[in-house]
Amino acid sequence: MIERTRGREGSDRGALGKEADFTLQQHSPPTTHHPTSSKRLTLNGPRLVFVNGDLGEPNAAGATGSLHLTGEALAFHGPRGCGAYLGSALAGEAAQAPSLTLTPLARAQATIVITAATSTCYAAVFPLLGKAPPGRYQATFTNDLGDQATLAVPLTIRTPSATRWPWMPTLALVAHDADSLSAALATAAANVSGAVITLAPTSPEQPITLSAPLLLPNNTVLRCDGAMGRLAASDAACPVLYWKPTGSLSPVIGLRPPASPSLPTRVRLENLRIVIAGPHAGVVSFTQPTQDAAAVGLQISLDPASDTDSMAMGALFTVTATATGLLLANSSGVHGGNCSATHWPHNTAIYVSRAAGSRVHNNTFTCGCQGYSFDSPANLIVTNNFWRSVGAIVSEGSGISTFTTGVAENVYFAFNTIIGNPDSAKRFESFTYDGPNGVYFGNVTDVSQDGRVLTTGNVTHTGGNKPHFADGGAVTVMAGPGLGATARLAICPPPLTNDHTLCLRDALPLTLAPRASLLTATAFRGQMVFEGNSFVNGTTFQLYGAGLNVTIAGNRFHSFGNVGSWGLFYQGAYQPCAFNSFLGNVLENGGNLHALGQAPPPDAPPYSGALAFAQIFRANRLCGRSSKVHHSGSIDGLLMENTLLYDAGSVTLDSTVFNAWLYNTSNATSPDICQLWSADHRRA
């Protein structure tokens, strides 16, 4: 049956939200950071990359309304400050915690100063605590050294209101069983203003057995009672959604086709227990564009009739269309997976394509197949998740790729734990970039006066399997005047849309010389931070081609393989790595820390230059004979300083590495040097 518990919107605010300020998807547009040429450079100044709201998720104390800022040089003091990653605990406390000054743009309001609740070298969280009314603000950040930077675009603070999704849909419905749930969904579909469907318990407790996929209409919340996103395992207030499919593979929970295909769908799943007893195409599967969608507090478990059934169970979360403001949090689940057929990048426990301004936080995944896959993201925060590989046929196989759009940028991937499975028959990467291919490799023949239009040889509009001739791709000067300079591709306006022109958002920061400057145009994978993660029993962590401006800081790699950058050979273009930093990482009982410029294959266009530029290694620690450093292949520009070893393997620099400077590699007397960061490892 359907029970209407609330007739008018906003008449009962207590059911869904608190009278507290929320922030929702207030990320800045993707910033375009690339090296800028000048006679002056700033060192140690804070650099801001992007900021997300909390997407409505409360923190551990139940408070909502926080801003999540990512950047660089945000805090120097503290256990995760820059000082710690640079190998020197700074004496004493900082004079001030990092702070954010919000200056209202439209109204004559007082300026608001908010102190960071937590901060590291690369991220800071600011609780608003009701101080900032809705509106637009100029945001200026001050780090703990007193240096400032201002966000390039105004911040918009949003709070819940009677008309604002997802807290105040107009219709409240209750479902006890499959029939009433189906009827509730039909009612919700007819109510364009939205509906909240609450699964109510029965006595004695009965599962809600599904006979068809749950297709959620726009503006629908499907939930159980319980603290938001904090469902206890024994919470009897929530009936189990039980799925035993018999027909063709389909997702368990999906989206109803929208009335207008151009509008994104908004749904929220909250505090649900789901048991899967047969093959499916994904538990939660969003295959059309979403905005502000959320899956919070889900407990997904398997009850397969056979191993065959288990193998045919799809991903826990599959998001294959543009997802803006997506929140996946506080959930747990087991992924069966059919790794004998298709796998990477789709058959991972979580596959999210084109997520923008989104957050994946505090989830626990047990992976029968592969782990995680984020394709073409922007402004994505992935924090405090746990992946454990258990697949016997295939395990691991995770990373960030550019298959869909050719651009993966502004990602903060931090404090996650990733555990591999050495017993698996086939193992892929614990983390990798992927989505190779490029569109041009050759000289520039002319440069426009403003430097933003480059005349070239023939440009391939489809580099391999996907077009990368897209807004935001990367251009790098590989040889000749301008060597090492990078810029971002732009879509050429008519009449420049032809096969011998590359257009840029901004001019390359160094002067080019026609017929002497050698260019490569590739996908862009960069502007990312990997901080404080634990990789255990894994295979490799690799920036596989076209990794630009990436920081890997304060991570632990235990019983691991290669850890490093990998400038990649020709696939439509050579794919260099440049401006990457490996700071304060621990490699214990295995691991090869490296920069690599892979040699061109014999059938590639001739090229004898470097495939990795400006690679920085500082204050890394290696323990155990199988842990080593090996920089190899064609590299131009490498700095390694303050490397600390305990009973470790060799430090090797191949003769093909040029302009490399190594300082202060020393042997420690205690294995305790590799206990750094071990307290942050999440065990489950």
Add this chain to the structure above:
Amino acid sequence: MRKRGRLSVFCGLSLLLFSLSVASPSPSLMWVSSPVLPGQAAYIQGSGLANLTQIEIEYEERAWFDSHTTTSNNNNNNTVKKVTATVEHTAINGTSCVVRIPTDLPLAAWTLSLPNGYLQRGKEWRTADAGGR
């Protein structure tokens, strides 16, 4: 002998032209590895840096700092100081160099710049370099 002489002149001119085109564009700073602590080495990517021996570092010496006021860093008591750091190595092609940050430099945001004299000598370059591997 005459042929060898012409060849030598030709090779010399070619090398000079190649070197000028590759190694000596106008001096410019493009990217620096950040963050860095005092006493550590900073890596700089740029162009025309082959002859660089020093980098100038400017920083603000703050009389006080209070992030809870809107006037932080805007008070008149702050003074800008300038020190010189040693370039320990330069790439022979002038595209990168390594600078040693002075140990006694206060930890802060530092602004790196090329010395004026070096900017004026921007077309100079050298064939041998102690830096590199």
